[in-house]
Amino acid sequence: MKAKHQRLVLVGLAALAVSGAAALGFSALDDTMTYFYSPTDVLDKGVSPGQPIRLGGLVETGSVRHEADGLTLAFTVTDTAHSVPVRYRGLVPDLFREGQGVVAEGTFDAAGVFVAQSLLAKHDEKYMPPEVADSIKRAGEWRPQTQAGS
């Protein structure tokens, strides 16, 4: 094989690898990506039970209840316009607080309760997840002081 031909073959293989990777990537994206919903989005767009989403908002003040097993937590997530009941079993992140931003990953059960598999709170005390800040702004309830110190 001449050098030029071999080059062509290599370029062809590279193109194949790139398109293969792109095909694999995009099909995996279709199956696995999760959308971010604020409580208002949940009401407006509707989320079917079992569909994995990320739900973000503030932990509503006064809503956190501990259940008898000592591990399960029930609370509501609000974007100040609407709120959604959430259940979570596990250790809560250190930064989980009433009135603070939180992003919960999980699915709705048949009764309309959001069952969170994980809760994300950020490393930084000052932090509010940008999505949460956004959804509160969209709900028209943005008060700069809720974004403590940033």
Added chain:
Amino acid sequence: MVAEIGHFSLWLALAVAVCQVLLPGVGFHKDDERLRAVAVPAAQAQLLLALISFGALTWVFWVSDFSVRVVAENSHTLKPALYKITGVWANHEGSMLLWVTILALAGWAVATFGRSLNERLRTRVLSVQALIGIGFYVFLLVASNPFERLLPAPGEGNGLNPLLQDPGLAFHPPMLYLGYVGLSVTFSFAVAALLENQVNPEWARRMRPWVLAAWAALTGGLALGSWWAYYELGWGGWWFWDPVENAALMPWLAATALLHSTLVLEKRDALRNWTVLLAVLAFSLSMLGTFIVRSGLLTSVHSFAVDPERGIFILVLLALYIGGALTLYAWRAGTVEAGATFAATSREGSLVINNLLLAAILGTVFLGTLYPMALEAVAGEKISVGAPYFNATFRPLMVPVAALMAVGPFLPWRKAAGGRRVARRLALPALLALLSALTVYAFADTRGAWALLGVGLAVWLAASIFADIARQVRLGHGGPRLVWGRLIRQPRAMFGMWLAHLGVAVSIFGATASGAWESEVMTTVEPGQPVSVGPYTFTLDSIMPVAGPNYTAIEGRFDVRKDDNLVVSVRPQSRTYTEPPMETTEAGIAPLWAGDIYAVLGKPDGQGRWQVRLHWKPFMPWVWYGAALMMLGGAVSMLDRRRSRVALMQPHQLAAEAAEQKLPLAAE
């Protein structure tokens, strides 16, 4: 005063960098060797000035000079001494200063250790290095000045984020930046070679130690980062597929591909254009990583410095450097002569496939990391791409990479492999891999296909390395002394490859086993109440308050028993820092050879019980032992004194090759 000295040094370093670009540039134009020679002392002066600047910032942190804004914002008089120093780079401004200091260090290293390079190429490399430096100096001085004063000075600082007060993260940025910035050298080599039209095996050989150094440092940076996430964040995982982690993984993948393609170019004079492109891409991905981490564009568990304006600044730098390099590449690539040809089933062939697969993996990681950001920018939709995506793309592509890693070293350079001979040599590793997968299937609880495949691949790869060693030392021919003699005469690059590949096998095994056979129990316990986790029984022995230098904590002591024998005690803590006020969870971890005991203490449940999460993670530390082996392999290979084109050939090939042809390198 000290802060002003540091600030002034930084301006001087910028001025020196400008000279380092302009004077040699004129020198090239006028073909004046004396003007070009300015590059070397300029690179040395740059390092000196950068070190003075870095030293000044370290000093103001050390003496807690809160009239300097970054110190006031990120330090505190009560902070332990170690973290006063590491606090220098635990903030945006300081970490960018660390970045340019390492960049200056890299430039100095090229000036000092690059004597064997031809003069024009070295000068070009140093000029490009300085050009990169200019962008980052300007970024520091204009958009993130670490020496900015704060008047009036506060009496006390804000303190450092407690999650950063940790040895794992304290040394993570320097290691990662050594890797990132190490790749700037290969970038400069690529641009220099394009300018000088010198893309050839000699160039690849000179560049290879830099690729190895950057790759080894990146490996270390990735390992430290994942180790930190594992024990400091306390969620029990070690890799989150978080954009910030991916930001370091992408250049690592590119550097891994580059490592192998420079080998092909060095030994066989093939893959010229591809190697240049990879060298450009690898550093571009480093800068992209910096941009991702520093831009505030993403929601990440790891992103600390969040500032969109700085993000735009880095984006402009990114566009200028990458755009410039790619334009140069597009313009010059056509003039790079085609290299040598080779058979598909040769060593080169296997390395080409390795490169294509790594590029495909890189592509899917890139897509998964950038697509959410792009979608949000374009359509305003917020999506997240997490572990499920990466498991669906990364794992299937890693399987052929690992499988091929075992075969490649058995293939001869240039000519097609004798299929039967290779198959015979790999028969035993294949048998061992099959047997171990079957053993797992028969005796282990988890029968997931990935667990079988992961264990099988790890054994296959490890066994093939020992088969390769046995072949190289001609085990069975001659007594032990003869065999030993042959072993120690192997080139260091060979040991480097064995160690690094063995590291991959060990890491694959650790990742597979810890995932497949992990036991996790989440419950509430009273002191004295035993909990079984896997083969162990955890008993909460005591709960006590303890005090640290700048925090107080509740510490639980768990006695871990197996068959009523005490194995180890672990002490997870729930810490409360005062400056800044913040709680952190410190997992209690006992690394055993066979795995990690991992305990996390939660909150009291109000009825005298404590929330706990207890794990048994079989073979977990092997992930990091593997990374350590890879780094060691990179370092050993880098120190190969023979770094000649024959280094990785087999003895019988050497004679044949020598007789058969004059190689391109010799011909040039």
